[in-house]
Amino acid sequence: MKAPPSYRRPRWGDNPPADRPRPTLPELPEVETVRRGVAPHLEGRVIVDAEARRPDLRWPLPGDFAARLTGNRVERVGRRSKYILADLSSGETLIVHLGMSGRIRVETGDRPSAPGSFHHPRGQTARHDHVTFATDGGARIIYNDARRFGAMDLWPTARIGEHALLRHLGPEPNGPEFDARALERALAGRATSIKAALLDQRIVAGLGNIYVSEALHRARISPRRRAGNLGRGRIDRLAEAIRAVLAEAIAAGGSSLRDHRRADGEMGYFQHAFRAYGRHGAACPTPGCSGAIRRIAQGGRSSFYCSGCQR
DNA sequence: CTCAGCTCCTGCGGGC
DNA sequence: TGCCCGCAGGAGCTGA
Numbered sequence: 001m002k003a004p005p006s007y008r009r010p011r012w013g014d015n016p017p018a019d020r021p022r023p024t025l026p027e028l029p030e031v032e033t034v035r036r037g038v039a040p041h042l043e044g045r046v047i048v049d050a051e052a053r054r055p056d057l058r059w060p061l062p063g064d065f066a067a068r069l070t071g072n073r074v075e076r077v078g079r080r081s082k083y084i085l086a087d088l089s090s091g092e093t094l095i096v097h098l099g100m101s102g103r104i105r106v107e108t109g110d111r112p113s114a115p116g117s118f119h120h121p122r123g124q125t126a127r128h129d130h131v132t133f134a135t136d137g138g139a140r141i142i143y144n145d146a147r148r149f150g151a152m153d154l155w156p157t158a159r160i161g162e163h164a165l166l167r168h169l170g171p172e173p174n175g176p177e178f179d180a181r182a183l184e185r186a187l188a189g190r191a192t193s194i195k196a197a198l199l200d201q202r203i204v205a206g207l208g209n210i211y212v213s214e215a216l217h218r219a220r221i222s223p224r225r226r227a228g229n230l231g232r233g234r235i236d237r238l239a240e241a242i243r244a245v246l247a248e249a250i251a252a253g254g255s256s257l258r259d260h261r262r263a264d265g266e267m268g269y270f271q272h273a274f275r276a277y278g279r280h281g282a283a284c285p286t287p288g289c290s291g292a293i294r295r296i297a298q299g300g301r302s303s304f305y306c307s308g309c310q311r
Numbered sequence: 312c313t314c315a316g317c318t319c320c321t322g323c324g325g326g327c
Numbered sequence: 328t329g330c331c332c333g334c335a336g337g338a339g340c341t342g343a
Contacts, residue, residue, distance in 0.1 A: 100335075145320095149321095165339095196314085201338075209337090313343105314343090316341090318341100326332090327331090
């Protein structure tokens with residue numbers, strides 16, 4: 001069928017994205033969803049085989065990477081910010097960062113792929129399957145990362161907080177050290193935009209481009225506002241918005257963990273709940289606001305916001 | 312110290 | 328239809 005002369009192929013964001021799912025990039029909620037997906041297959045199990053199919057992700061893997069993993073029991077699978085931390089019986093912790101495109105799939109004997117992973121025919125090696133583990137439970141854990149912005153390392157569990165990737169991280173947004181007063185202290189005197197400040201993992205850990213846009217929209221704060229100039233009211237709203245949006249996104253990702261029928265392997269459903277991210281051109285969903293979501297560039301990245309209700 | 316800009320990498324969508 | 332270009336992004340690095 002020939003398109004009419006006025007036809008313009010819709011751009012992503014021309015319409016509300018509810019029917020246009022995009023993969024959610026791995027920020028804190030997606031990493032937590034992946035952690036919950038792999039933990040049952042790893043905790044208490046012994047790694048009987050490990051293979052680095054290429055020597056580097058973002059950085060070179062430790063030269064004896066496979067040997068230091070093999071034979072260890074996985075005591076616990078935790079998370080700090082966007083890092084998955086698997087504590088091993090050797091006293092070392094496996095640190096995994098998904099970067100932008102990192103995915104983990106689990107193959108077990110009775111189903112092709114565990115939830116929280118992506119679909120791929122069982123037993124086949126996919127392009128960009130860079131690291132694989134096998135456990136004494138019969139599971140294969142496969143790390144796939146097309147863009148190789150991800151990373152893995154091994155580090156003593158007792159000194160995990162001293163690792164270069166972890167030592168400067170700010171508080172966990174849903175942990176006891178994060179509240180409005182802590183956020184206020186961290187932002188004090190900052191001349192940069194609140195958008196840039198929230199992407200800085202030293203201020204608060206785990207936010208990326210998506211959830212910064214979402215949190216600022218909920219808190220009705222312009223991404224262009226100077227970080228050190230929010231005032232008490234905005235600080236209070238922002239701390240609560242950060243906590244709430246991440247908690248809701250984790251809950252939405254968690255719901256997909258139980259859905260074994262999904263074949264596309266997307267990690268969660270929270271992309272359907274985005275109020276600002278990727279919705280430029282759509283009506284602002286804030287009750288009583290007649291504005292529209294706009295897209296602007298800040299530091300070479302897109303910010304999505306409503307200039308009507310975000311000030 | 313702070314902050315802006317650059318860089319890595321590949322898949323994908325837009326435009327011709 | 329096929330090719331090319333630019334964008335997407337976490338976070339370390341560099342230089343002002």
